[in-house]
Amino acid sequence: MNITALSERGRIWRLVALYIWQRTLKWMHGGPIFRLQPFSAVPSRLLIAPQDLRTADATNAGDIYGGRFLFSGHLVETQGRSPFELNAVHPDWQRQLHGFGWLRDLRAADSQIARQNARALVEDWIRYCGKRHPVGWEAPVVTRRILSWLAHSPFILQDGEHDFYHAFIKSLARQVRFLRQTINETNDGxxxxxxxxxxxxxxxxxxxxxxxxxxxxxxxxxxxxxxxxxxxxxxxxxxxxxxxxxxxxxxxxxxxxxxxxxxxxxxxxxxxxxxxxxxxxxxxxxxxxxxxxxxxxxxxxxxxxxxxxxxxxxxxxxAPHSGYQRLTGGDSVVVMDTGSVPELTLSGDAHAGCLSFEFSSGAHRIVVNCGVSAKSNAIWRKVSRSTAAHSTLTVDDTSSCRFLAEKPFGHFLGAPIISGPTRVALDREDDPAGSRVSASHNGYAPEFGINHARELRLAADGTVLDGIDLLELEGAVDPDLSFAIRFHLHPATRASVIRGGTAVLLVCRDGEAWEFDAPGLELSLEESIYLSDVYGHRKTEQIVIAGLVQEIPSVTWQFRKTATAKLSRRGTSDFDEIGELPLED
Structure with missing residues (x-):
């Protein structure tokens, strides 16, 4: 067994030990013993209600009143029963229900019916789940519920009876005590x-x-x-x-x-x-x-x-401590990931996207990473975290990080990163001609003996973005070992291969145009998917440069602006007449 495998195994057992220890402490501090403890320290009143900054949608109030609850992509109709009596529902749906963030929608409706409905649902929670519930008493859910109850307490308590006021304050104080006793066992971060x-x-x-x-x-x-x-x-x-x-x-x-x-x-x-x-x-x-x-x-x-x-x-x-660089020129912006993997216990959502970048011009995002799906789906979550879902280089279609496998520990430990880039070298230079960032990482060194280096330079006027990707070999490599450099495009950008497959024309919605080329190399335009659209997943495309590591150790490429926005007489661009791209599931 090599040193890397031993190191990964050590990290896994460290996570297992931490999980067992935290579960034990949580059982001691917030389990049966907590529920059996007498509780009489009830505050006399609420002094202030902190503001809720999150956006509300009053149209949801009617659905909630009618017993229709749509959370995390799951619609549940209660058929006259309290939603807190239902257990055989997706856990993510239950987390949103028990978090009470939807109170802001009822409050936005600003009606007596909405207020009575909110009060009835709070009473139901206290009655059915006030002492225990497998999801409702998870620490993050308790956190969200406390913040929601506090923020919307004037709405809930207005015109309420004294007994309800007392029960509300007592339950709130009990939840705060639970959180106070179990905060050290809450997931870090x-x-x-x-x-x-x-x-x-x-x-x-x-x-x-x-x-x-x-x-x-x-x-x-x-x-x-x-x-x-x-x-x-x-x-x-x-x-x-x-x-x-x-x-x-x-x-x-x-x-x-x-x-x-x-x-x-x-x-x-x-x-x-x-x-x-x-x-x-x-x-x-x-x-x-x-x-x-x-x-x-x-x-x-x-x-x-x-x-x-x-x-x-x-x-x-x-942003050297966070591990990111930002290049600006004219209306163009480039943001690049130049950081190593977060600490093991904080990497549950981290991606294998070292040296990936996003590129925009004015209001147009051109090159993006695929992002994260809003759907509760383990497969899409795995896809979004892979290196291939980012605008960077992959070796042998492999991610630059290794995630904890689903079995046997992934079910309860999640999927943190157990190995990845440990050394990210960085150099930056800004001058009147533009900004340059040069970085490299060793994520592929343990398995393939390769370091990936990338240099980006954005012109001061923002019209040219030059890039170089280098494969630095630490020794002999398999002659059949391949690489691929991906540039995922935003769905609103139209792409077409030109000049016999040696360049790609990119056209934005207002007619602004960019040309991408990699001298001496053949490009391909392949399907991709944009996961982070507010309306769901959308089909898009990606520019791909592929080859063998030994044959092409260096790739030079360029984005060059070739046309600015061209407005029609009606004040809209000719490109707008083509219409929006369709949404895809």
Missing amino acids: VERLQAALAIASACISMAGQGRFARQSIRRLDQELMRQILPDGGHVSRNPKAIIEIMADLLPVRQAFVAQGLEIPQGMVESVDRMMPLLRFFRHGDGALAHFNGMGSTPSDLIATILAYDDARGAPPSN
Whole structure:
């Protein structure tokens, strides 16, 4: 057995030991013993309701009132029963139900019926699930429920009876105590930080918390300082983590202000660091680049979060701690992944996309990564994390990272990365002519004896993007060993092969055109799929350069702008007349 295999096995057994230890502690702190403990520490009242920044849809209120619940792509009709009496439903559906995020939709309806419906459903949860439920008492679900109940408590409690008010406050306090006792057993990363946010939010929102409030604020400060990197990124390297954290952190910060409390230093510094990095990942159309778990961009939520940004400065060009680079020139933006694998326990959503990049021009995204599917589907999740789903180079159609296999441990440990690039070299140069980033990784070295190096240079006016991909051999390799360089295209970009297969013409919706070529090499245009569209999966295409490692150790390619947008007399582009691309499942 080689050193790499031994190292991977060691990481797996470390995960197994950690899982067993955490499950044991969780059983001790939040299991039968917790449920049997007497509970009388009921706060007298709620002092404040933190704001919910997430977007609501009032049209869902009618469906909820009619007993139709559509969560995670699963529609369940309750047929007059309480949804909390149903158990044989997909776990992801149950997590959204028990998280109570849908309260914002009922509140948006702003009607007496919606308020009574919300109160009845909360009463049902307290009655059927208030002490135990296999999904409803998972720590992340408890976190979301606490934050939802607090944010929408004025809506729920208005015109309610005293007995309901008391039951509501008692149940809320019980859930906060559960989270406080089990936070150390919560999965590290965003889940643990959100649990700390929920506890702190509850402690400053409920009367008489005193010592608990001070402890919760101190713990939240510690988690923020530990998880938010100096450049504003999250330790998981997932851009989505910044959105999720900010959506919960900003209301807690506002609650501190409303209560006249001093905002903890860690909270101030974290917000100040995360805001610029959120802009760092944005393309010209406002969408965030798809790296390491980022799916479709919640545009409304992003706009709301950025409204809290007082500085509103230009995004940074370099995020060295998070492992990303941003190149800008004219209207063009390139974002490149130049980081190594996150820590083992934080890599459950990380992708094998080292040295992949996304490229946009103005409001047009041209080169993308496939992104993450919104569907609860293990197959699509596996596909989206592979190197082939990213705009970078693959060797022998193999990912640059190895994920934990589904059996025998994957069922309960998930699929963290157990090996991947450990060394990513980086060099950056900015001058009046443009910006250049050169990077390399050793993800393919253990299995194939190959290092992948990539250099990108974006012209200052944004009209030319040059690239070089190098295969650096550490020794002899199989003469039949192949490579493929993929450039996944956004579905709104039309592509066609020109010049006898030596170039590809790319046309955007407003007529802007780009030409891609790789001198001396034959290109192919193949099918691809874009997983991160807000309306579902969409068919798209990818440019592929393939060959044998020994024969073509270096590939030079270029994107060159050949036409700007051409508007018709009606004020719309001629290209618009072709119509939108169809949505695909």
